[in-house]
Amino acid sequence: MFKQKILHRIFLAFLIFALIFIIPFSLTVHKELKKMVEKEEKAETPEEKERIHSEFQTQFRDSIVVFSFYTFVFAFFLSLFFSRSLLKPIRDFFEGAKSIKEGNLDVRLEVINEDELGEVTRSFNEMAASLQKKTEELKRKELYVSTMMDPLWVLSDNNVITDVNPASAKLFGYSRDFMIGTSVFDVVDGENSKILKSNLNFEGKSSSSIFEISIIAKNGSLIPVLITCSPILKDDQVTDKICILKDFRREHQLRDALRESRDSLESIMDSIEDDLLVIDREFKIVRANKAVKAKKGEGVIGNYCYSTLHDLSMPCWQAESDCPSKKVFETGRISKTVHRHASIAGNISFHDIVSYPITDQKGNVTHAIEFIRDVTEEKEHERKITQRNRELTAINSIADILSRSLNIEEILSGVMGKLIELLRMDGGGIYLMDEANRELICAYHRGISEEFARITRRLRIGEDIPGKVAATGQLITIPDIESDQRIERSILKHAGMKGYCVIPIKGKERIVGVFCIFSFSPHTFAVEEERLLNSIGEMTGIAIENIRLYEEMRNLYKYLRQRREDDHKSILSLSSKLTADLDIKAVMNSSIELIKGAFKADLAWLLEIKDQDLILKAASGLNISRGETIYTKGTSSLEWFTIEKNMPVIIPAFSSENRFHFSDYLMPVYKSAVCIPVHAGEKVIGALTLYYVVSKEIKEDDIHFLQIVSSILAVALERSETYEKTLLEREMSDTILQSISDGILTVDTKCRIISVNKTISNIIGVNQEQILGKQCCDIFNYSRENNSFRWTLGACLNSALERRSENIEADLITAAGRKISVMISSSPVIDSDGKVVGVVNALRNVTREKEIDRMKTEFVNTVSHQFRTPLSAIIGMTEMIIDGDVKDDKAKEYLTTVLSEGKRLSEMVEDLLNIARIESGREPFREEAIDFNLMLNDLKKLFTNALKKKKGKLTTVINGDIKEFTGDKGKLSQLMKNLISNSIAYSDEGCSINISIAQKDDNLEINVSDNGWGIPEEDIPHLTERFYRGRHGQAVKGTGLGLALCKDIVTLHGGNISFKSTPDQGTTVTLNFPYRRKA
């Protein structure tokens, strides 16, 4: 049909085009025909007509042929051109279909005409879009399936696996190719096969089935899975089944772990002896341990806790009891309480309940765990303890009363008062046994009328309740007298007494009396109270007996005291002697004297073991010097025997004693003796012996007393020796301390001064005793310049107290106002317990050392300068001569300078050596008479040039006749040269120098004065120090040795040198030489 349509189109096109060409062609032919007819009409001849006619025919025929040909060709191509619009969509369809087949679903065709083809094209496009959507959906689903974490199986209706996803292969290990075509029953065992089979049967149902089985994996292990299987139905027939398998291994593990923890929780719960419940917010029991189930039965789960545990029909808190679990639900915090339960039988029990919250993941309290412990026994114990405590307190207070006094009446009234107070009674009385008359006599009463007391003052044993108690020794309690038949005397009833109790007062072996207590209201006495009363009775009885015993003892004591008084006096006298005096010799002698007197002995001596011999320490009644050897080791003497046996030895009579050898010092007049070992601690250090010229009976208490005395003597002996040693050591250290030149300052931990030596007191200018106990930093000159010193000392002390030894230098202004440099060395003093108990500070005066150090530096600088200048000439000039810089006369001049500078260098070395020699004492002293006139003239000549340069003058005066003076001429001349050259050097132009020599008494005085620059005051004390260069030292060359040499020369002559100077006015140097020099 489509083809027909195409042909029609072509034909129609052809016709149209043919007509388009034929009509103009026909009109042209018609026009040419008309022209030919006209021509033919005009033709004159037929031939001509015939020719015209044939020409026309030929022309017409040719035109027809050509025209037809072109018409046909044009019409054909035009029709083809027009039919193109039909063919293109068809070709597009073909291409599109081919493209879709190849998988390109994006193809869309262009709608060219709004005709049937256009419709078809649109349908094609929609189909392609729908196909693309479906395909994408399918791809997406495929992607889901392939990326699913859980395995997915597609089963045919006969349970053969038709497809699986990659997760399946991953989980079970079977490849996809292996799985496809396999029956599902091939991957499960028998038991699981049954479950699988029943769950894969969808006959009569269309819903999914969910079940759990285990699949046999490729490696043979069983993998638990949860399968969700859904049928795919077509016309109500199951065509396929989709199974999604969930790996349930983790869940199985969790389930196992959960089961295990539940089991262990249950075993823990069951192992707890206390009742344990888990209850929910409705107070229903969710879980209970064995203990609860054993008591309340297995069916407690689901019951209300209050009904199960407390037999209550309503919650505890409504029954006005605390409910810890309610608090737990309200607050989320642990809560505890104690419940008191009374059973129907009236038994009271106590339960200690502790409730803990159980929270869910959000922190909400979902359950509470209650631990319930029956604490009835503990409570009972507690009660008993409280009761016992009360009893003990009472007994204690009564014991206190009993022990506080030795007066029976006081004790009885005190105990009675306590009993009345303890039992809340209203009164009572005490009867004491009169054994001689076999009756009880009232010793104390309280709360009863005098009349009643009078009537009941005496009771026979066995009479009335008190009499019965005294007879039997058994306590009697009567809750209410009125209803008791045992009361014989009606007066008790008349007195209005109700509660009544009689307690026996028992001594060790007998009844010493009774306590009666009463109340005006009935009083039931508890068993514990009765027990307590019995105890009190016994205590009181023993106390009364003790008091009585004490009375007896006191009497005995009085008797004994009298006897011992003399002994004590002796001991006292001995002790006071020993403590008051530390001179061992005096102490021992007077002690032995005392002992001899106290024991009325004829001779007493104390022998001490020293170097294995027994030497005499002290004696009375014998004239031997202390330290004498009495018995050598091995002598069988009484004393050695006593020491060896370490016990007192008594010889009642020498006549019957032949064991011992007696010293020759002992005259053979003694008849008896007693010897006591003398102990220092456990060690026997000697023996004390008393000799009697009569036979003396030595009693045991005498021995005892002697032992005490010997112990005191031993202690005194030891202490005194130690003291002597300590004293000696202290003396030695004190001497050392005082004699050392360093200042030693010892302080305690609070920096208070314990000791100082002389050096320190010299520095601070205060007596040693005046500064003891003062704060260490306060004793030094309190000027501001000393702040730094005090601070440094404080730092040293602190370091030492922290166990660090310090050495720090600081400047200190002394009491005399002199500034000195001090090296402070502080070290901690550590006692035997390792504790720091103080600090020892050594203060060393290092001023001189520092000064020497400074002078050395000064010397190096000065000498190096003085040496370097001539060396410059020697080195520089010789170098220039060698290099040929100077020649001939110039070279000679250079060499002359080199020579003179060399000489100058040599002189300087000589100067230094001179000083060194004089100071070392090796320089010979060439003594001769000095002619001062000659010397002064020589000096004038020597300084002529120098004075001329400075336009100065030198005048010399010798005052009067001076006695001949002897000395070392060379050295004195050197001395004068130095002084004059100094005067010239340290003066301006026009200087005037004057030398005067005069005899003053036994001295020769030389003054050298100038009108120069003068010397600054601070330089004067240092002028004669070697290498010292004063303030003018910068301006004038020199070695700093000149005046040092002068001083050495003056000293060599036994004289002295002094300086007087006023800056800018001049200086006078005074030399004083004695005529009589000391050798």
Place this chain on the structure above:
Amino acid sequence: MSKVIVIDDEPFILMMIEDKLKSAGIGVITLKESINAVSLIKKERPDLIILDWMMPELSGIDLCKILKNDPETADIPIFMLTAKGQESDQQMGLKCGVEQFITKPFSPKALLEKIEQALKRN
């Protein structure tokens, strides 16, 4: 021709330096006293000054301070001849503006080299 003023109280030092510098074609003015040196220096405007540290009346370092504090002479380089080799002294000198220290005893040849370098530099 460069001009150098040398001030030292030791005549032989002056002679030695003068001879050495003159042989190298450097003009030299020598002065034995430091006291009147400032006016001479201002008048002569030397290219370099050599001073001895230790001189009577006015020490080399004091003279150096005067010269360095005077704008007219502050830019003239100063060499200091010194017997003092101590570090602290040298630091004091450098602070005062001394360009170089020549420690006695010295080699005239080495001194000349240093002077020539300084003259070239300045």
